[in-house]
Amino acid sequence: MGGGGVPEREGALVATTPKELFIGGSWVPARAGRRFGVEDPARGEVLCDVADAGVDDAQAAFDAACRAQDGWAATPPRERSEILRAGFAGVTAASDDLALLMTLEMGKPLADARAEVAYGADFLRWFSEEAVRIDGRYNIAPDGGSRIVTMRQPVGPCLLVTPWNFPLAMGTRKIAPALAAGCTMVVKPAHQTPLTTLALAKILAAAGVPEGVVNVVTTTSPAEVAGAILGDERLAKVSFTGSTAVGAQLAESAGRHILRVSLELGGNAPFLVFDDADLDAAVDAALVAKMRNMGEACTAANRFLVQSPLLDAFTERLTARMAALRVGRGTDPGVEVGPLIDERQRAKVARLVDGARDEGASVLCGGRALEGAGYFYAPTVLSGVGPESAVANEEIFGPVAPVTGFGSDAEGIALANRTEHGLVAYAFVRDVERALRIAESLACGMVGVNRGLVSNAAAPFGGVKRSGIGREGGHEGIEEYVSVKYVAIDRPSSDLPRWS
Ligand code: NAD
Helix, strand or coil: CCCCCHHHHHHHHHCCCCCEEEEEEEECCCCCCEEEEECCCCCCCEEEEEEEECHHHHHHHHHHHHHHHHHHHHCCCHHHHHHHHHHHHHHHHHHHHHHHHHHHHHHCCHHHHHHHHHHHHHHHHHHHHHHHHCCCCEECCCCCCEEEEEEEECCEEEEEEEECCCCHHHHHHHEEHHHHCCCCCCEECCHHHHHHHHHHHHHHHHHHCCCCEECCCCCHHHHHHHHHCCCCCCCCCEEEEEHHHHHHHHHHHHHHCCEEEEEEECEEEEECCCCCCCHHHHHHHHHHHHHHHHHCCCECCCCCCEHHHHHHHHHHHHHHHCCCEEEEECCCCCCCEECCCCCHHHHHHHHHCCEEEEEHCCCECCCCCCCCCCCCCCCCCECCCCCCCHHHHHCCCCEEEEEEEEHHHHHHHHCCCCCCCCCCCEEEEEHHHHHHHHHHCCCCEEEEECCEEEEECCCEEEHHHHHHCCECCCCCCHHHHHEEEEEEEEECCCCCCCCC
């Protein structure tokens, strides 16, 4: 634990964070009066309880979103832009509190939490800039017989479902483009981390988001709550970030109702080190790509694939760095690795490591859960993991780095692409032509070349294959929240003098 004043600040912060549902601009308890506890994963203790929404609350929240839709769509883009910009300022001003809140309910070290606040806030700033650049076009049909006018209009009320691993940024990455486009929404955060989203809703309301435009329902019954909204014919769009299994279920419902859908799902990122790589840079980036958020990131490097000449040196250096990482409660100074989110997640990580060990892999460091309170697991490096092993095929979502060698570039690419996922890949390679060849061959939505981090509000984030559909961020991000309408206008009469 840190100094004596820290717990007091934590208590005060939790006490002043909203804990009710945010519906139509008001904080309201769940109609059935139900509540659920929010846990500190570093201690396994309940921090506070929040409203546990049921179907009635979901319908009330969605009604509020539908009532606000026309007004928000008609709000001038510049006004929407300025509200988003005020949201960016509000989140930035509350950076310390939001970071601490995330550390408390999610476990990540404060440095990671602060980085997430900056990243999450950036979506509000980026989409404040995009709000005034939603354009259309005018052109003459090829036969000259008509004019083609296209416009982009908000899709309408949205359901946004977010995960626990980046409680702020996964929210703003959806909320900001939806607001910029003129859509209203119901946001459903993960039950493990509701406080950050509730705190964000308060900031957005203070920034001027009108009542009913952003509604938040926290719940332990996600299928029922989402189901109530998915079945409402006024719903225009569902955007989901989370596991591939739940994403597939939502896509099925969305298919039944012919809804627009965006899915940001699981990953199984390869981290490739080619024989001309800068080894120091590759090891530094490996730590970032693997250990940011304790490995609980969809972009986390899941498999380290190293070309034979560098395999031993890379493995040795990575092991030394992983073994030296400081594990502890995210609020404690100098802590680099926090707990996993819950016992279920820790048990999954343990199962994957134990399975690899049983298959003959070597555990070079870690390889065990840490005793005591909280869901800690030691940073782990594995070598000799076969391509069939579960740890190479499932998303680990924990601090475990399996390292495997490869021979030719073609063999490395084949191993990298040997997954049903396709979110991100990392490649360490100095030769530019080789780097481009490799980037073009990787079956994924994003490639980090000589970088262990690709997330950027100005870039289109998203995957291929079972990692999802659609893009968040960049110019592409807003396309998820607009529909293109085309208006055919008959050829204007031509008896006027031409000006050119
Ligand atoms: P999850 O799928 O269990 O839950 C995600 C969200 O869906 C939560 O809000 C949850 O309450 C809700 N949910 C669960 N069941 C539901 C149902 N039947 N209907 C509607 N909503 C439901 O995932 P998680 O464990 O919270 O998050 C981890 C997963 O998220 C990982 O697989 C990770 O890769 C993925 N993720 C992907 C990205 C990306 O951008 N591709 C980003 C972050 C996390």
